[in-house]
Amino acid sequence: EVQLVESGGGLVQPGRSLRLSCAASGFNFDDYAMHWVRQAPGKGLEWVSGIVWNSGSLGYADSVKGRFTISRDNAKNSLYLQMNSLRAEDTAFYYCAKGIAPEGFVGDYWGQGTLVTVSS
Amino acid sequence: DIQMTQSPSSLSASVGDRVTITCRASQSISSHLNWYQQKPGKAPKLLIYAASSLQSGVPSRFSGSGSGTDFTLTISSLQPEDFATYYCQQSYSAPMYTFGQGTKLEIK
Numbered sequence: 001e002v003q004l005v006e007s008g009g010g011l012v013q014p015g016r017s018l019r020l021s022c023a024a025s026g027f028n029f030d031d032y033a034m035h036w037v038r039q040a041p042g043k044g045l046e047w048v049s050g051i052v053w054n055s056g057s058l059g060y061a062d063s064v065k066g067r068f069t070i071s072r073d074n075a076k077n078s079l080y081l082q083m084n085s086l087r088a089e090d091t092a093f094y095y096c097a098k099g100i101a102p103e104g105f106v107g108d109y110w111g112q113g114t115l116v117t118v119s120s
Numbered sequence: 121d122i123q124m125t126q127s128p129s130s131l132s133a134s135v136g137d138r139v140t141i142t143c144r145a146s147q148s149i150s151s152h153l154n155w156y157q158q159k160p161g162k163a164p165k166l167l168i169y170a171a172s173s174l175q176s177g178v179p180s181r182f183s184g185s186g187s188g189t190d191f192t193l194t195i196s197s198l199q200p201e202d203f204a205t206y207y208c209q210q211s212y213s214a215p216m217y218t219f220g221q222g223t224k225l226e227i228k
Contacts, residue, residue, distance in 0.1 A: 045207055047217040059215020095163055105217040106154050110163035
């Protein structure tokens with residue numbers, strides 16, 4: 001059974017940093033692209049960042065470019081999102097999503113999400 | 121960036137109705153269009169990928185069509201568990217993948 005479990009969310013002050021993790025199981029992690037998608041409370045979905053199977057290509061939404069860094073550790077079946085210079089508008093549920101292929105984004109499995117709240 | 125526009129933003133329907141949701145891309149995305157269902161407090165669930173391919177385990181009352189810039193998601197006979205918010209998402213413009221704003225399907 002495919003499982004994606006996010007962790008690392010919480011309350012953080014503006015300008016501070018936070019690192020999200022996603023622990024994957026139930027599939028060959030290093031065969032698939034992985035992504036982060038967020039959803040502000042009561043709002044729609046926003047793709048945040050993605051990384052191909054071998055970390056050879058990374059992508060970021062314009063809203064987080066230069067502040068967030070995605071990475072993966074295939075030996076640990078884990079995906080990460082380092083979030084720096086956090087802003088109030090980064091407040092959202094952050095979902096980890098598995099792609100259906102080594103590259104691209106069609107999210108066939110999603111985690112339950114972790115809430116990041118940026119507030120003083 | 122490719123913009124995705126869904127219509128309508130909300131929709132009221134009854135059990136047994138046939139429902140169609142539309143998604144339009146700001147430029148051609150070939151068939152790189154996916155549909156998700158999201159229920160309150162839950163993660164999104166993939167329904168349709170590549171415009172018309174039904175994800176494994178998804179009921180056959182869901183179908184997708186379209187190519188280029190115009191796409192539709194159709195639910196042939198609404199069931200109580202189908203009341204949710206639906207999102208389209210383009211996977212053409214790597215690595216910038218955009219979602220539509222969502223369509224909330226409510227019980228009439």
